[in-house]
Amino acid sequence: MSSIKKAFLKNGLLAKHLPDFVPRHEQVAMAQAVQSAIDSHTDLIVEAGTGVGKTFAYLLPVLSSLAQNKSDGYFKKVVISTGTKALQEQLFYKDLPRLMPLFPEGITMAMLKGRNNYLCIHKFEQFEHTRGTLDAQQLNELVALKQWSVQTDTGDFAEIEQQKGDNSLQQSFTARQEYCSGKACADFERCYLKKARDKAQQADIVIVNHHLYFADIQVKQAGFSSVVDSMDLVVFDEAHQLPNVAQHAFSESISSWHMMYFGQSLLDFSQLLSADTRQLFAAANTLRLQSVELRAYFPAQGDNGLWQDEPLLSSAIDALTNLGSTLAQLKEILLLLRELNDDVAPFLSILEQLELNVGLFLTKPRKGVFSWFQCTKNHVVLRQTPLDIAHLFNDWLANIQTTNVFTSATLSVENNLNYFTRLLGLKDAKELVLNSPFDFQQQSLLYVPRHIPAIEDDRRAQAIAALLLEMTNETLGGCLALFTSYKMLYRVAEILDEQGAGFLIQGQQSKQDILTAFRQKQESILLATASFWEGVDIRGDALSCVMIDKLPFTSPADPKLQGQLLFAQSTQDNIFESLQLPQAVMALKQGAGRLIRHELDRGLLIVCDDRLVTKPYGQSFLASLPNMRRTRCLDKAKQFISRVDVKEKDIEPISN
Ligand code: SF4
Structure with missing residues (x-):
């Protein structure tokens, strides 16, 4: 053995x-x-x-x-x-x-975190010399950062967060890539990121x-x-x-936020130089403003899309061309200044990379790559992503x-x-x-309600909210409702609110704080989407029901899916079979996986989507879920969740 x-x-x-x-x-x-x-x-x-x-x-x-x-x-x-x-x-x-x-x-052993977790000592010390206007709170935060920076061995911001709580200034001094010159940095040997990586390598x-x-x-x-x-x-x-x-x-990208940040870094840097930096100041300021303006060329509504809409494309290309010219102008200025100051070199290498990436979006994408954009309220990221x-x-x-x-x-x-x-x-x-060693036949029940209106029906949110309340009335345990869209999440929240029902909702606190409140049974309903479909581990009767509003197919508006669909037109691929269905099956498995976390757990899984049993592809979902008992009968589901055990013979086979 x-x-x-x-x-x-x-x-x-x-x-x-x-x-x-x-x-x-x-x-x-x-x-x-x-x-x-x-x-x-x-x-x-x-x-x-x-x-x-x-x-x-x-x-x-x-x-x-x-x-x-x-x-x-x-x-x-x-x-x-x-x-x-x-x-x-x-x-x-x-x-x-x-x-x-x-x-x-x-x-x-060593744990390595992302660059933004470490203090950039170079940037921090530069800031100390050029310190601009700070209000009283920021001055206090700066003092706290300074005290910590002379004591720390790791430069890991988690240390100061543990000691003194959040420090809003620290975001300005992270070892992020947009500012870092790597080996060319004058403080490379003192760099905390370097130390962390050297330690990890050992x-x-x-x-x-x-x-x-x-x-x-x-x-x-x-x-x-x-x-x-x-x-x-x-x-x-x-x-x-x-x-x-x-x-x-494996994608290439440019971000208006990163370019704006780079412009600001150059502005700060220009104040440190003894040479005449008026040209540098003016060009860096133009870069900063043009980066902010770039967002205006993308839709105000909606947060992402394929970059193929003609009017959008031409106006955005004009804006990018202007950005490219500003970068070229900055490059000339920095090349001259490099002779006078060693600190210019790192800015130059970042600038050259930015120039290259902007150039990518001014030419036709390579074969097998599609261009798309992702917007936040104030910024936009352009990406070129490989399909395969x-x-x-x-x-x-x-x-x-x-x-x-x-x-x-x-x-x-x-x-x-x-x-x-x-x-x-x-x-x-x-x-x-x-397979899981848990006894899903005994520990769980899958319920597919008959009475929830179809996906496009306006009464659907009302029915889902009512079902949630009905189920939580039957059990002392909690119910996690997982949604595939924020729209439905907020609509159900609104209805529950109108009815005076208490609930927790994603976004009102940090994920960890919300989960702690739910575990402590501060409320018996938790409404969530996105990141709560995975990584949620609640054992015991704090969670006795997981409700999923519909089968988690990727939205047709998703630019990555649109890119795949465009590509599929030329290859004759069946994208539904090869991509959309398996993606949705994996997502449903993740969501359903929140329910039974321990051999003593019991739980009801509700999937408010008829397609699970009416469409042929529903079999693929059912065959991929753990081996649960199944019902379409509301009373059986209520009996189960109220801990009155439903015997095998009482569970009707799932059918249309
Ligand atoms: S190498 Fe980069 S991260 Fe490290 S101190 Fe220098 S600029 Fe900051």
């Missing part, structure tokens, strides 16, 4: 040291597969349903392999890349410290998130240590997010030559991993699908 298998037994290593450890054969299967992937340098994809214990199932073989290699004198390194900063912290502060004591001392295990993983290449180009380059093994947890993050990472990232990701992996483990609770469609492997071009990876 392998040592990994033994460790997960009833009387094995984990049971001896972790009082709450429960052996699960799915966890052993995953741990053995990860061990085998490490030993054979083979990529592995594992879908591990809720409750499998996937984190320990990969951490144990990783630590065991590191310990073995250290004793044999080998030098192996591991990156663990996960979805969010919160999950990074969970791994770094909770999961790894529980397992590390089971192995010989000497394994080191560690055996580095915890990053997916965005940082892909940003590694840019950071490396600026002269900082690469983390990914020097690694042997990468574990991608929450790997279902990878295709989106990779598509974003499979070959790009494949080339990337071939280049860095790591062994890769991809895992998540949501990777398969109808127990098949083809969709995920196709998106990322993973041809030779071993595959494993492990």
Whole structure:
């Protein structure tokens, strides 16, 4: 029997040291597969349903392999890349410290955060010299930052947030890319970002998130240590997010906010120079103003779209051409000033990159790439995004030559991993699908109401609000209502409000604060969308019902989908089958996955969308969800949620 298998037994290593450890054969299967992937340098994809214990199932073989290699004198390194900063912290502060004591001392770990988490000492000290008008509160914040900056070893803003709460000034001094000259910076050796990356490069295990993983290449180009380059093994947890993050990472973009910020940085810089900088000041100011104005050439309503509308295109192109001319003028000025001041070089390299990117949007996009825009109230980002990232990701992996483990609770469609492997071009990876060990037949019920009006019917919100109230009246537990659009979310909130019903709603506090209030049962209804479809882990009867307003198909207005549809016209691809349906199935699995988080949980899943049972493609959703009992009868659903157990024979088969 392998040592990994033994460790997960009833009387094995984990049971001896972790009082709450429960052996699960799915966890052993995953741990053995990860061990085998490490030993054979083979990529592995594992879908591990809720409750499998996937984190320990990969951490144990990783630590065991590191310990073995250290004793044999080998030098192996591991990156663990996960979805969010919160999950990074969970791994770094909770999961790894529980397992590390089971192995010989000497394994080191580091957590790397995004650039905006670190103080840019260069910018901060420059600001101190040129300090403009600050109000009393900002002056206090500046003093607090100064005191902290001379004590800190890490430059990680989390330290000052813990000590003194939010500091609004800190945003002005983050180590963000738009200002940073990397190796050319006069303070490079003192740079906290550099120190953090150097430390990460020395560690055996580095915890990053997916965005940082892909940003590694840019950071490396600026002269900082690469983390990914020097690694042997990468574990991608929450790997279902990878295709989106990779598509974003392989895109080119320009942002009006970044250009405005760059213009402002040049204005600040011009005040530091002893030379005549009137020309620099004027051109930097023009760049700042033109960047702000760029937003006006994009629709006031709606936040994103494909860049193919003719009138919009021509006016935006004129604005971009003007921006390009200003950048060219600034370049000439900076080239002259470079002779007088070493600090000019970094601005020049940023400017050259901006010029290149603006140029991209003034020419026809490359084949297989589509242009689109994303607007906020005051700014716009233009992107050129590749439609197919499979070959790009494949080339990337071939280049860095790591062994890769991809895992998540949501990777398969109808127990098949083809969709995920196709998106990322993973041809030779071993595959494993492990269902949740929970007893979904006993613990859960899927209810598809008959009485909710169709998607386009105005009375729909009223019916959803009424159903929510009806269900929360039946249970002491809470109900999480997940919406696919803000419009429906706010409409239902309005109706509940009119009826005097209490509820929590996404956006009224931070996500963590809202979830804490919901866990504490301050209100029994939580209305949410977007980020609440995943990463919400509420156990026990604080959550006894998850309601989903409709099948989560991507909106037809989504520019990335529109780009795919345009491309599909030339390739004759069936985008619904190959993209829209699997995307929606994965999203529904994520949302439904909020319901049963523990073997003692019981919960009702309501999907207010008839298409689940009336359309042929509904089968794909049903076959991908855990094996729940199903009903279309309101009374049966109410009985179940009120904890009167519904016997198997009482559950009518789901039908039209
Ligand atoms: S290298 Fe970049 S982030 Fe670091 S201190 Fe210099 S400008 Fe700031």
